[in-house]
Amino acid sequence: MWAKWLLAGLASGRxxxxxxxxxxxxxxxxxxxxxxxxxxxxxxxxxxxxxxACPTDAITIVQERGRDAVRLDVAACIxxxxxxxxxxxxxxxxxxxxxxxxxxxxxxxxTEEATTHDG
Amino acid sequence: xxxxxxxxxxxxxxxxxxxxxxxxxxxFGHSLHIRHIDVGSCNACESEVLALSNPYYNLHRxxxxxTHSPRHADVLLVTGALTAAMAxxxxxxxxxxxxxxxVVAVGVCALHGGVFANSSRFxxxxxxxxPVDAYIPGCPPNPYALLNGLRQAxxxxxxxxxx
Numbered sequence: 001m002w003a004k005w006l007l008a009g010l011a012s013g014r015x016x017x018x019x020x021x022x023x024x025x026x027x028x029x030x031x032x033x034x035x036x037x038x039x040x041x042x043x044x045x046x047x048x049x050x051x052x053a054c055p056t057d058a059i060t061i062v063q064e065r066g067r068d069a070v071r072l073d074v075a076a077c078i079x080x081x082x083x084x085x086x087x088x089x090x091x092x093x094x095x096x097x098x099x100x101x102x103x104x105x106x107x108x109x110x111t112e113e114a115t116t117h118d119g
Numbered sequence: 120x121x122x123x124x125x126x127x128x129x130x131x132x133x134x135x136x137x138x139x140x141x142x143x144x145x146x147f148g149h150s151l152h153i154r155h156i157d158v159g160s161c162n163a164c165e166s167e168v169l170a171l172s173n174p175y176y177n178l179h180r181x182x183x184x185x186t187h188s189p190r191h192a193d194v195l196l197v198t199g200a201l202t203a204a205m206a207x208x209x210x211x212x213x214x215x216x217x218x219x220x221x222v223v224a225v226g227v228c229a230l231h232g233g234v235f236a237n238s239s240r241f242x243x244x245x246x247x248x249x250p251v252d253a254y255i256p257g258c259p260p261n262p263y264a265l266l267n268g269l270r271q272a273x274x275x276x277x278x279x280x281x282x
Binding site for chain 1: 174175176177180181227230231232233234236244246251252253254255256257258260261263264265266267268270271272274275
């Protein structure tokens with residue numbers, strides 16, 4: 001009886017995650033997501049589709065150094081994914097790292113300045 | 120790594136199971152005890168916090184343990200939107216903890232308020248009441264994010280010596 005359990009245990013190997021050590025190997029196994037990130041600058045800040053879609057006002061259009069910019073505060077983001085679906089530019093994306101945590105409040109806020117198509 | 124992969128991943132070699140214990144040894148005596156307090160949560164964050172102690176995530180291998188008394192705790196793990204009724208309780212819990220003490224805010228409700236931000240009974244984010252060492256966004260954050268948040272909190276105390 002015990003031999004059966006011993007062999008089963010040896011066959012399954014280590015089940016516990018090795019997370020903090022092998023982060024790159026552990027995380028891509030999961031197709032879950034946490035909070036979105038901004039991966040490219042917005043080209044048309046007049047559309048404001050993302051700010052309208054956001055249910056908790058995590059996304060706002062702000063003035064940054066005299067220019068319009070998209071501000072994403074992930075502290076308010078409930079990861080509903082409406083910005084990812086509705087942005088025609090693809091500004092928002094699900095990041096690969098699902099373990100986001102920051103040591104300061106400021107690092108949760110990202111601001112992307114708007115650019116025009118002609119540069 | 121291809122171009123369409125967003126949010127780069129890189130291995131950390133600074134923190135494995137033995138490394139964590141070595142770091143903790145300097146200022147927390149080899150292990151870290153966590154007191155979890157729910158100040159008005161919907162229990163989604165609790166579900167993820169509970170998952171940390173199952174055999175899969177197994178946070179005990181890192182020298183992290185849950186405790187039931189704030190007097191035994193090094194870390195205060197705060198989940199939920201801070202309600203008027205729980206604000207004095209949170210303060211008392213924090214005051215009962217021995218120094219050095221860390222505060223980790225978990226989830227959108229503790230960080231900002233999220234969907235409860237406009238409620239009349241919401242007293243504001245946790246960092247308006249207590250000094251917060253690590254912020255974990257997500258609704259709810261997954262257990263990996265919780266482990267990362269605890270890691271950030273521990274690393275923030277590097278070089279701080281006990282008197």
